[in-house]
Each structure stands twice: as C-alpha cells, then as structure tokens.
Amino acid sequence: MEVLGQLLNTTLVFSTALIFAALGGIFSERSGVVNIGLEGLMMFGAFAAAVGGYYAQEAGMGEWAPWVGVLSAMAVGVIGSLIHAVASITFKADQTISGTVINFLAAGSTLYMVKLIFDGSGETPLIDGFSKVAIPGLSKIPVIGEGIFNSYPTTYLAIILVIVIYFVLFKTPFGLRLRAVGEHPSAADTLGVNVNKMRYIGVMLSGLLAGIGGATITLTTTGTFAHNTISGQGFIAIAAMIFGKWNPLGAFGAAVFFGLSQAIRNYVQLFEWSKSIPQEFIFMIPYVLTIIVLVSAVGRSSAPKALGEPYDPSKR
Amino acid sequence: MSRIKKIFATDTYIIPLIAILLGFLVGAIVMLIGGYDPIAAYSALFKRVFGSPYDFGEAVREMTPLMFTGLAVAFAFRSGMFNIGADGQVMIGMTAASVIGIKLGGVLPSFVLVPLAVIAAGVCGGLWAGIAGYLKAKRGINEVITTIMLNWIALFLSNYIVRTFLLLQGQNRSEDNPASLSMTFLFSTFDNARLHWGTVLALAAATFFYIYLWKTKQGYEMRAVGLNPHAAEYAGMNVGRNVIKAMFISGVFAGLAGAGEVLGVFHYQSVFAASPGYGFDGIAVALLGLTHPLGVILAAILYGTLTYGSAGMSFGADVPPELIRIVIGSIIFFIAAQGIVRWVLKPFYFKRKKEKVL
DSSP states (O other), X not given: OHHHHHHHHHHHHHHHHHHHHHHHHHHHHHTTOOOXXXXXXXXXXXXXXXXXXXXXXXXXXXXXXXXXXXXXXXXXXXXXXXXXXXXXXXXXXXHHHHHHHHHHHHHHHHHHHHHHHTTTOSSOOOOOOOOOEEOTTGGGXXXXXXXXXXXXXXXXXXXXXXXXXXXXHHHSHHHHHHHHHHHOHHHHHHTTOOXXXXXXXXXXXXXXXXXXXXXXXXXXXXXXXXXXXXXXXXXXXXXXXHHTTTOHHHHHHHHHHHHHHHHHHHHHTTSGGGGGSOHHHHHHHHHHHHHHHIIIIIOSOOOOTTTTOOOOGGGO | OHHHHHHHHSHXXXXXXXXXXXXXXXXXXXXXXXXXXXXXXXXXXXXXXXXXXXXXXXXXXXXXXXXXXXXXHHHHHHTTOOOTTHHHHHHHHHHHHHHHHHHSTTTSOHHHHHHHHHHHHHHHHHHHHHHHHHHHHHHOOOHHHHHHHHHHHHHHHHHHHIIIIIBOTTSSBBOOOSOOOBOGGGTTTTTTOXXXXXXXXXXXXXXXXXXXXXXXXXXXHHHHXXXXXXXXXXXXXXXXXXXXXXXXXXXXXXHHHHXXXXXXXXXXXXXXXXXXXXXXXHHHHHHHTTTOHHHHHHHHHHHHHHHHHHHHHHHHHOOOTTHHHHHHHHHHHHHHOHHHHHHHHHHHHHHHOGGGOO
C-alpha cells in the first residue's frame, strides 16, 4: 500500500510539468495557432526559474525564492511566445515554422545566457527548489494522502488550473470567443470578436503556462538548468494535448498517463523479477502504450477547424 | 542573361538571402550585448570551415545527414505531413546497417555487403516512418504524436539490438562494422577527413525528390494530396495510399542518413543515452530550404557550415557556440515571416520598379 502511495506521488511529480505545458498548448491551439514551440517555451521557463530562483535565494528570500523563479518563468515564457505570435498572427507566417523557431531560439539563447551569466559554465548553480507541502488532515488518508496530499505546491496549482481552465474554456464568454476564433474566425469576426487579439492572448497564455511547466522541472526535479533539462518534455506535452483532444481534462488524463508510465519505469526496476526483462523494453512502455491506446480507443483526433490558418479578413 | 536576372529579381531568391543577412545581424547584435566581437567571431567561424582541407572535409561530413533528414522532412511536408520522426528513422537506419554489416560481414563480399546494408537502412527507415503513415491513413491518428512516440521507441529498440547482439566486449558500442562507405581515395587530399559516399547518395536523393514530385504522375498526386486532401480525393486519388507512400519515402531518406553515419563516419554504432537530434536539425534544414530539394541542399550546406564553424567561434573569439542556434533560428524566423523582410526591402523595391511592391 505504501508503494502505491509513493507511485502515485512520483506519477504526479512527473506529470505536473506536462500538465502545465499541455494546458498552455490548449490555449494556443484552441485559438487556432499551432504551437510546436512548447518545448522551447518550457526551456525558457526552466532557464528563467533557475536564474530567478538563484538570485532570489542569494538575496535571502528563503522559502519565497522558488516563487520568484516561477514568476520569472511566466514572464520569460510570455516574451518568448510573443515571437511566435508576432510571426504567425501579424505576419501570417507558417505556424509550424514559427513554432520551430521558438525551439531553436530557446535552445540557443538560454545556454548562451547561462554561459554569460555564470562565467562560461554550461549549467546554473544548484538551488533549493520547492519542498513538499502536506495538507493537514487530508495527508493522513491512506494511499491518497501520501499520493496526492503530500505534494509540491506546483502540483496542487496544476490540478486546480485544470479545473479552472476547463470552466474558463467551456463556461465563460471569453472561452467561447477563444474557441470560436479557432473554429471559424470569420464568423467570430462578424460577431465583433477581435480575431487577432484573441489569438495573441491564446499564444501568450501558452507561453505563460509552458513557462511554469519548465519552471516546475528545475524547481522540483533537477534544481538546475542545463542543455538536457527539458529534452523532449515539450513534445510529450504536445502529444498529451492531442491525446486529450484539446480538452483540459483529457490533457490532464494523458499527462498523468505519461507520468504514470515514467513512474512505473522507475519502480519496476526496484523489483527482482524485472531484471529478466531488458531495460529498454521497460523504457518503451509509455510510448508503445500511447500508440496502442490511440489505435484502439481514441481514434480520429478532432483539432480545432481553423488550426494552422492565418486569419485573412479579405478572404471572408 | 535575362533569365538569370529574372531569377534574382524574384522574391523566392531575394528573401532567403536577406533573411540570412538579417539572421547574421541578429547574431551580431546578441554578441555585442554579451560583450563579444562579432567580426572576430564570424571570421573565426568561416576560417574554421574553410581554413584547412581536413576541416572542410569534416564540414561536408557534417552536412550529409542534414541533407538527408532535411529532404525527409521536406518530402513529408510536400505531401501535407509533419514528420517529427526523422530522428527515430535515422536510428532505425543505423541499426539496420549495423546488423547487416556486422552479422554478414564475413559472409558476403563487400560489393554485395555494402549496397545491401545501405538498402536495408533505407527500407527499414521507410517502414518505420510507414507505421506513422499507416496509422494516419487508416485510423486518422495525428502523425505528429505517433512520430514522437516512434522516436523514443526507435531509440530504445536500437539500443537493445546493439547491446544484445552487436556489443563489443566491455564497451558501450557495437563491434566494428566491416561494411564501409568511406571515400578512402580522397583521404589524402582532405587529411583523413571522414568523407563518404553518403554525400553523393544525398545529392542523388535530392534529384530523385525533384524528378519524382514534379515530373511524374505519382508525384503530382502526392503534391495534390499535400495541398488539399479533400480536393484530391474528389478528383479520384487514393489519399490514404499517398499518405503511406509519402511517409515511406520520407523515412527512406532518413534511414539513408543513418547508413551514412554508421558506414561512412563512425564504422560502429554507440548505445545512445538520448536521441542524437538529426531529425530536429532536419526540420530546420527543410524549413530553411523552403521544402524544395535544391533549397534543402543549400540549407544543409549553410546549416552544416554554421554548426561546424561554431566550434571555431568559441576557440577563436570565446563566443559560446550556442549563439549559432540564435542565428539559425532568426534566419528561419525571417524566412517564415516574409512580411518583415518585404517591409525591410520596400524602399529598395520602390526605387527599382514600382509595380513590384508587395
């Protein structure tokens, strides 16, 4: 039973960053802008969190230092996403291409800046990240208490945001407008919705959330930022978003699924019987499972209709 | 003569050139902000690539897999698909070439062995990409997600095969591969730079790409499907079959990149800790090359020059080599957001001919 609680806990640690980034992806893509740049935006966030957190810690902010990291990650994530927004919305660039640009610029500029700031070192100094917070009372429940209610604050924040964003997207006028812009921009325009403004908001929110996602990795898992801190998490987040059919709850489920298979991978290796299975096959589990699940259950994915199309009012 | 003039007057050629210049400019500004000397850095970069026959040969070696993966991504793009999986296809190609080369090395004469290993690499890479094509065609599953998953599976599968069947005792790599694509006759000219036949193969692949897509009926169908699958279906084309075929060919290109690296450069295969990244560079090359085969070759040359030269930049001017990714990213940005380049060019266009503005 104890193992189950720990497994659940590790699952959530691995899922948290994916949840944030996938939620970010949903905002962008629901507004009609493909965001292949989540990887780069997470990189910006992880970098900013490491640097911001480091300076806050040096300034003696103690327990609040990681939060400064998160705020810096949000800011830098938004700035990074603006590059994508300007190119793809204002200048009507191919969205896949400008997303790829984000990945490139992030990979280059974050390491360049790390080397500039920390005298040529390829890695930021190790900082104290978040510590786990036990919620009084609830953390005493067997399994779930250990599993869920004794987690990092970012994990709680991620779970709360899933619900909040679900309501924002499907139950508020703002959400309706955002989705309308992604499904049928000219109709939305006719009804007086400012298409480009909504899309800017969508892309910037994706930068903000993916930035927090990246920050989560430095502030809970690695404690530093280096070239391999993100290594593919952004692409997995894209997969989680598509897997979850551009719905916050679905993306949450998919992110937890990826987190679980990563956690299983870590736990299976503790058992004696797993020695007889080549480790590569254990590593493959999450990715093979995803394809099997997609083939057997989910089927055709339903992307927002105007996804990838720059909006041109003259074509109405 | 007027034809040449016409080529340079059209946007297709001017815009990438201006974009490249602007990219270098952005890089220079970033260097100035960081307190470095951009002129020293850029000259160190080019000196590194063109300074010695060895370095020039090695730079060509660096360009070769980029040509292949660039062609792979561009080919899929032309048929309406985003192949993020070139990386996995490269690895599968490497593994196929390693298995054939090492296991059949003593059995077959090399004039059979080498072509067989190359063909196996291409076919296996193609089949690996074909999985994503099949799932897209038959099940409507987004190829972005399947190719990402297949990248990871390819990484672990390759490692498993190398570790279990090909391992050199006590090392984290395979035995030496007797099959070789090296251009040994050029070694003395280029101070033993690892030049190999893969480069020639890549140029042939680009030619095939061009002829197939623009000069054959099948290629016409493929482009039609890429431009508008619904219209293509209405016109009686089999969209699903074209999707699978396009992914297969795309994967063949990537698989050949793997063959070139294993048989021409390293002559063994390592156990990889993480994906080697050829596929992601391929995306950049395809986009830089405007997904046209000639463009892809030129883009691979540019990309290879910049990445190979970036090491020289850090020795020569102390600039972190990561800067080059900012330059490449900016170049792609300006090519994508052509509106910005047109806006920069506007005053010049006004002077030359008034009717051609925008």
